[in-house]
Amino acid sequence: MxxxxxxxxxxxxxxxxxxxxxxxxxxxxNLALASVSARLGNEKACHKHLKALIGDIPGPGRCQLSDPISGYWMSPDSWMIIAPHDTHEHLASDLKARFAETASITEQTxxxxxxxxxxxxxxxxxxxxxxxxxxxxxxxxxxxxxxxxxxxxxxxxxxxxxxxxxxxxxxxxxxxxxxxxxxxxxx
CATH class of the missing domain: 3.30.1360.120 (Probable tRNA modification gtpase trme; domain 1)
Known part of the structure; x- marks a missing residue:
């Protein structure tokens, strides 16, 4: 190997x-990155999960600076989630489990x-x-x-x-x- x-x-x-x-x-x-994009018709459910994860949902031109997981707005109903890589190496997988069918999650690290x-x-x-x-x-x-x-x-x-x-x-x-x-x- x-x-x-x-x-x-x-x-x-x-x-x-x-x-x-x-x-x-x-x-x-030392950052783990994953994008979260709300799926059509599931925006409210996605927002609920996002709020539980990082607090206030960042709108255009804003980021939510929270610890240990932060996020910033990328486009309508799409955010980049940021966390320390040392403690969140599997961030994208964890987000997929949390958001389930409400959002599309993409590994961005x-x-x-x-x-x-x-x-x-x-x-x-x-x-x-x-x-x-x-x-x-x-x-x-x-x-x-x-x-x-x-x-x-x-x-x-x-x-x-x-x-x-x-x-x-x-x-x-x-x-x-x-x-x-x-x-x-x-x-």
């Missing part, structure tokens, strides 16, 4: 951390990369990076935007000087390069 070792989105065995100027960028590889960014000059960086008004975002806001031609989600976290960026895992290197380039430019 093959002995395979998991690697991070950037190809390393440990998460990459970049500290440039007043900003810290951390590759976050290896489809996305995640970068956590914090620091005093965060707003300046985001203003150069994409077309969202970061100064008006409050904790719990989540926007879909384009970063270097990649469709990404930017979540404003708590504390307010932190954002979480989700992008396509297949383009993790390109997204990381864009983030580091702008970090260097404003350092």
């Amino acid at each position: 093959h002995k395979l070792n998991p690697i991070n989105a950037l190809g390393g065995n440990a998460p990459q951390v970049d500290k440039i100027g007043q900003l810290t960028l951390t590759e976050n590889n 290896d489809g996305w990369c995640c970068f956590d960014m914090c620091g005093e000059t965060l707003e300046r960086l985001i203003e150069r990076l994409c077309n969202i008004n970061i100064r008006e975002m409050r904790s719990g806001d989540a926007y879909r935007t384009s970063i270097e031609h990649l469709s990404c989600f930017v979540l404003r976290c708590d504390p307010i000087d932190q954002v979480r960026i989700f992008g396509p895992r297949s383009s993790a290197g390109s997204l990381h390069h864009a983030l580091v380039t702008i970090m260097k430019a404003i350092a």
Whole structure:
């Protein structure tokens, strides 16, 4: 049998951390992700399960930052659910059992990369990076935007000087390069 070792989105065995100027960028590889999409005619039942799971159901442009399971709105009646991978490795399977026929659940863990960014000059960086008004975002806001031609989600976290960026895992290197380039430019 093959002995395979998991690697991070950037190809390393440990998460990459970049500290440039007043900003810290951390590759976050300890997340389990699964999408939940309500099935036609089962929206209310799906919402009931979702509310029991994460609390308030996030609407457009919002995320529910709860512990240990969070979620953000992706499209009408569709959300991304996030949990620590160490304790929720089988998140998609667990959600399938919970939601049953009320929602379609799709494993997303290896489809996305995640970068956590914090620091005093965060707003300046985001203003150069994409077309969202970061100064008006409050904790719990989540926007879909384009970063270097990649469709990404930017979540404003708590504390307010932190954002979480989700992008396509297949383009993790390109997204990381864009983030580091702008970090260097404003350092």
